[in-house]
Amino acid sequence: MPHDVVIIGGGHNGLTAAAYLARAGKRVLLLERSDHLGGAAVSADAFEGVDARLSRYSYLVSLLPQRIIDDLGLDVRLVRRRFSSYTPDPSDPARGLLVDNEAPSTGSGSTAAAFARVDAEPDAAAWQAFYADTAHVAERLFPTLTEPLPTRDEARDLIGDERLWREFVERPLGEVIDARFASDLVRGVVATDGLIGTFTELDDPALDANRCFLYHVIGGGTGDWDVPVGGMGAVTGELARAAREAGAELVTGAEVVSVDPAGEVRWRQGDESGERMAHADVILANVAPAVLDRLLEAGAQASPASPAATVGVPSVVRERLRHLHAPEGAQVKVNLLLTRLPRLRDTSVAPEAAFAGTFHINELETQLDSAYRTAARGGIPSPLPCEIYCHTLSDPSILSPELAASGAHTLTVFGLHVPHRLLERFGNDELRERLQSAVLASLDSVLAEPIEGVIATDAAGLPCIETKTTLDLEEALAMPGGNIFHGPLSWPWAEPGAALSTPAERWGVATAHPGVLLCGSGAVRGGAVSGIGGHNAAMAVLEASVA
Template sequence: MPHDVVIIGGGHNGLTAAAYLARAGQRVLLLERSDQLGGAAVSAQAFDGVDARLSRYSYLVSLLPQRIIDDLGLDIQLVRRRFSSYTPDPSDPARGLLVDREADPDAALAAFARVGADADFAAWNDLSADTARLAERLFPTLTEPLPTRDEARMLVGDDRIWRDLIEQPLGAAIDARFTNDLVRGVVATDGLIGTFTELDDPALDANRCFLYHVIGGGTGDWDVPVGGMGAVTGELARAAREAGAELVTGAEVIAVDPSGEVRWRERGDASERMSQAGVVLANVAPAVLDRLVSAGPAHSVPAVVRERLRELNAPEGAQVKVNLLLTRLPRLRDADVAPEAAFAGTFHINELESQLASAYGDAARGRIPSPLPCEIYCHTLSDPSILSPELAASGAHTLTVFGLHVPHRLLERYGNEELRTELQAAVLASLNSVLAEPIEGVIATDAAGRPCIETKTTRDIEESLAMPGGNIFHGPLSWPWAEPGAPLATPAERWGVATAHPGILLCGSGAVRGGAVSGIGGHNAAMAVLEASVG
């Protein structure tokens, strides 16, 4: 029997689409090439014989709307982190900026004064108010048909905010507001995570990345999922199955025809299978979809769509991901800040604005940045449930390190094994520059006595998750609105999920308003399908 919808890819967006469509009575088949559902939003026992389930790739939740959680009846618990961030001063790691959400105004000002940034305290609060306005006004639109740029600007209702954060390069706004190099860097990182660009680039890639990092949930908060990221996708899979969706793992899609024919094979079986659908949803990168499509466009493609596809077909990731299990948290050179506070939020290392600019220049010239800008997250300070009771009682903790400005192009100079080794050493060196003891001394060992550390390059991510270039967003991020001239005639166009083929829609991070663990791409693709079915 033909299916109404075939979904390619069982990441969080594909599962979201499957759950919505199956609940609406659609016959849904989802095909996932891995043996596990969840894509990049999974938990895994990364170290042999160690009972710890790490969020291996993605690790925090911000952009997942409460609307999706409520619509699908998801049992998901998210923990809000008390400490927003800690940033040691690279020129004197014995001091650092700890941003405590619960601090009274005098204590918060004193924290900035400690790193010589008291003059920037008012500007910090002003920027927080501005991003709060963006979040409040724009986040609800992410699960609605696309507003136009003019409509989005009217919703924000503040021309100064729009000009500063949307229309001019992010670096200009940061430099105009702040004087302290450390504070500028803390703000700037939200525009650079997973994005290889300069803050002053007129292409505004940093602005788009920044916007998505500050509007999540209508507040901009990034929360820890209890049970790890696998708990989030596990709930989505449950909702999809209970609604009647057929979820098949170990199913590699070979080709897709714009008519809705999908050819695939199960792992260990050389024979091909064919499924016919009224519509195909692609929860894969647009570049991957292009390789799967077995026929050319059935009609002429508007210029704005061609340009979008051109951009998405050359994705490049720009990060290294390192997971560690520690016997305990390491001591800091800053004796006035407890490790339990410093690591409880986002721990910024060697991320002065000037260091970020220097790191970009190094990487653009084909060199690994030194020092390597890094951000660290400690899941277990908020949620020890990912450890066995014995491991948690021992004082063990997980660390996830995200190294910036490590573009996929570095592989032109280094082989992947060499690059992985060099990047791991660079991450540890960056960490050690602000610690009172070498991090190597507190890394746990697995059942075979090997250090509990794993490093994922862009090539590793590309091969494990089929993300071209290791790009965690599937390609350049788009503004969350329709630009002037963008076609909005069809449901797929209005929901930001159209491709060159009317019968194939994007439902992943490559969609307009895609990127991060949000389910928004899946929700919007499902809404487009349902709108078309009643149109």
């Protein structure tokens, strides 16, 4: 029996779409190629014989709207972190900037005093003013992410402040940061939100950093990044439950091999040699647009009469275009289990405070610029800019009671400016080893003891450290180039001249084929763990069904 909707990909967006559509009475089939659901938002026993469920890939939540949690009845708990960030001064790691969200306005523990410790006292007021501005933008824009696309002019009117529009939308992020802050260290802390997973210069007029920055500071209408209790798998586990209970059919071990825009999906189950077929009125692609293109091309070859965007284009040209426009990730992810938190060179800050927020290492603005230039030439930055967070300080439930009682903690490290193109010079195994060494060296540069001395060991006596390159992400998650956003981020509005005549176009999920919609991070307003792509695709399907 034909389905109303076939969803390709069982990540959080696909599960969100499945839950909404099944609750609306649609017959939904979701196909996931791996043996588990959740995509990048999963928890895993990463180390043999160690009872610790790490958020293996994605690790914090900011963009998941409360609307989705309420609509689907999700039992999801998010913990707000008291400390925003800690940044040791690379020139003198015995001091650092600790940003406490609960700091008093005056006194030795105030925000001004914290900035003064790194000779940046004049930037304390600028910091407060800057993030008051981002909070204003977040409050105005975030609610629109689960509504039909506003136009660019409507978004501008919603913000209602021409200075803020120019600063965040029209001028390169680096120019704005340099105009508002004097300290190299403070500039770097601000700038990193524009560079996570994005390989670009802060002053690039293409404004890739601006778009990345915007999504990092508008989540929840506040910009806060919260810790999911139970790890990321708890979030997708709830989404899967909601979808199943609503009647969606969720199939794992199902690799889609082709898509016909007329409504046919061919797929293989496990090790079966033959192909199965599913038919639906609508196909939702919770895969990167580049992956969808390949599936559509395969569908066109299987059904020559079907329309496809690449028909008539010589294969050599298609391959060249695909290479030129291939998404590129630019990060390395390292998971660690420690026997205890390491001691800092800065003895005035407790490790429990430093690691409770985002721990920035070697992320001066000048260091970020230098790292970009090194990587653009094909080298690995030294020192490597890194960001770290400790899940277990906010939520120890991912550890067994015995492990938590022992003082063990997890660390998640995200290294910046290591683009996928480095694989042209290094093999993946060599690159993984080099990047892991670079991450540990960056950590050691600000610690009072080598990090390797506090890394736990697994059942085989091996260090509990796991490193994921962009190629590892591509192979495990089908993210082309290891790009965590599935491709370039778009502004969260419709640009002038954009077609808005169909529900799919109005919700930002349209493709060249009316019966095929994006429902993942590649949709307009996609990216990060949000469920927004899935929600908006489901809304487009439901709107079209009653038109």
